[in-house]
Amino acid sequence: MNIFEYMNNNEHEQLVLCQDEKSGLKAIIAIHDTTLGPALGGTRMWTYNSEEEAIEDALRLSRGMTYKNAAAGLNIGGGKAVIMGDPNSDKSEEMWRAYGRFVQSLNGRYITAQDVGVKVDDIDNINLETEHVAGLQSKSGDPSPATAYGVYSGVKAVAEQVWGDSSLSGKTVAVQGLGSVGQYLCGHLHEEGANIIVTDIYQETIDKVVSQYGAKAVEPDEIYEQEADIFAPCALGAILNDETIPKLKVKAVAGAANNQLKDEKVHGEELKKRGIAHAPDYVLNAGGVMNVSEEISGYDKDKAYRKIATIYDRIKKCFEIAKRDDITTHEAANRMAEERIEAIKNVKTSYVRY
Numbered sequence: 023m024n025i026f027e028y029m030n031n032n033e034h035e036q037l038v039l040c041q042d043e044k045s046g047l048k049a050i051i052a053i054h055d056t057t058l059g060p061a062l063g064g065t066r067m068w069t070y071n072s073e074e075e076a077i078e079d080a081l082r083l084s085r086g087m088t089y090k091n092a093a094a095g096l097n098i099g100g101g102k103a104v105i106m107g108d109p110n111s112d113k114s115e116e117m118w119r120a121y122g123r124f125v126q127s128l129n130g131r132y133i134t135a136q137d138v139g140v141k142v143d144d145i146d147n148i149n150l151e152t153e154h155v156a157g158l159q160s161k162s163g164d165p166s167p168a169t170a171y172g173v174y175s176g177v178k179a180v181a182e183q184v185w186g187d188s189s190l191s192g193k194t195v196a197v198q199g200l201g202s203v204g205q206y207l208c209g210h211l212h213e214e215g216a217n218i219i220v221t222d223i224y225q226e227t228i229d230k231v232v233s234q235y236g237a238k239a240v241e242p243d244e245i246y247e248q249e250a251d252i253f254a255p256c257a258l259g260a261i262l263n264d265e266t267i268p269k270l271k272v273k274a275v276a277g278a279a280n281n282q283l284k285d286e287k288v289h290g291e292e293l294k295k296r297g298i299a300h301a302p303d304y305v306l307n308a309g310g311v312m313n314v315s316e317e318i319s320g321y322d323k324d325k326a327y328r329k330i331a332t333i334y335d336r337i338k339k340c341f342e343i344a345k346r347d348d349i350t351t352h353e354a355a356n357r358m359a360e361e362r363i364e365a366i367k368n369v370k371t372s373y374v375r376y
């Protein structure tokens with residue numbers, strides 16, 4: 023991989039390699055774009071097969087955060103970090119503190135938070151060394167309830183788009199993945215009177231949701247072909263692909279999972295061709311980052327949730343742009359993010375800094 027060429031082609035600003043021999047820390051911080059403000063995005067801890075794979079993941083994820091934050095209307099840019107290691111065995115207080123010092127050295131250009139493999143306790147340890155970290159136990163904590171609330175708001179916008187009524191009462195929603203977000207989402211759907219079909223790879227989790235919400239359980243590979251109104255992917259990426267799309271009987275796809283389209287262009291077009299409304303994932307799942315970013319100015323939960331509720335209008339805007347320009351909703355989301363960054367970039371200031 024030619025790193026500078028990759029960064030140039032994808033318009034990245036900065037890549038920072040951090041290592042601390044004693045604690046075993048090997049971290050990569052990628053800052054994609056700070057036009058809208060300091061770069062914010064979680065840290066992922068993962069057993070990467072190579073340094074190259076880790077660098078590429080950090081660069082790819084940081085660019086995704088620029089789009090997510092811009093489309094969410096936040097005044098923050100896009101960044102992400104990865105730590106090479108096993109989250110089950112390689113964590114220690116000294117590793118998090120060494121990492122926190124590297125984050126601090128960027129002086130606020132990058133604000134970190136949670137991602138895969140990183141828990142609230144780890145965030146609190148990072149906070150021992152830097153103020154540029156969000157998602158603290160004492161403030162916004164676990165982002166999943168906020169993400170689920172945003173997804174729920176967006177699913178209602180999709181219902182309005184498809185059926186002319188945002189009510190989910192009597193609608194059938196097939197939820198794939200009953201992790202942190204999936205379970206909270208089922209709670210909202212149940213409360214509104216939706217029928218829920220669920221799947222997961224863990225029987226214990228399925229049993230819990232079936233008994234709590236009267237959901238119907240199906241095998242993981244059966245979820246695509248359910249006679250439902252909405253399919254809500256809340257587990258893995260790339261699940262909208264050549265094999266799964268032909269099986270879908272739903273009118274809409276709207277769920278929390280990141281990078282749902284295996285190929286953004288090909289599979290976005292395929293859904294459009296079949297008349298299946300797709301809520302762009304990074305617009306729908308921005309509730310977590312909307313919540314956590316509130317910590318930058320203190321933390322006010324009500325204010326954060328009012329912001330998260332705007333996901334309803336943001337999803338509607340994606341459908342409007344898609345219709346206006348005859349493009350997929352995913353392309354519409356990208357356009358919405360790019361247009362905002364470009365517009366803000368061009369705002370002139372009359373303040374002259376000495």
Ligand SMILES: NC(=O)C1=CN([C@@H]2O[C@H](COP(=O)(O)OP(=O)(O)OC[C@H]3O[C@@H](n4cnc5c(N)ncnc54)[C@H](O)[C@@H]3O)[C@@H](O)[C@H]2O)C=CC1
Binds near residue numbers: 199200242256279310
């Ligand atoms: N937690 C958050 O605040 C945010 C999460 N997301 C995305 O939402 C999705 C869900 O996130 P979480 O609930 O936090 O993750 P999680 O790891 O808690 O839950 C994922 C669930 O999917 C299940 N699963 C895995 N493979 C499966 C399969 N083949 N079929 C059915 N179920 C399967 C797992 O057993 C697990 O219960 C992920 O794609 C994540 O990247 C996006 C933004 C924020």
Ligand SMILES: O=C(O)CCC(=O)C(=O)O
Binds near residue numbers: 062063064065308314
């Ligand atoms: O939700 C968070 O805690 C961090 C935001 C983030 O990295 C994401 O939305 O992928």
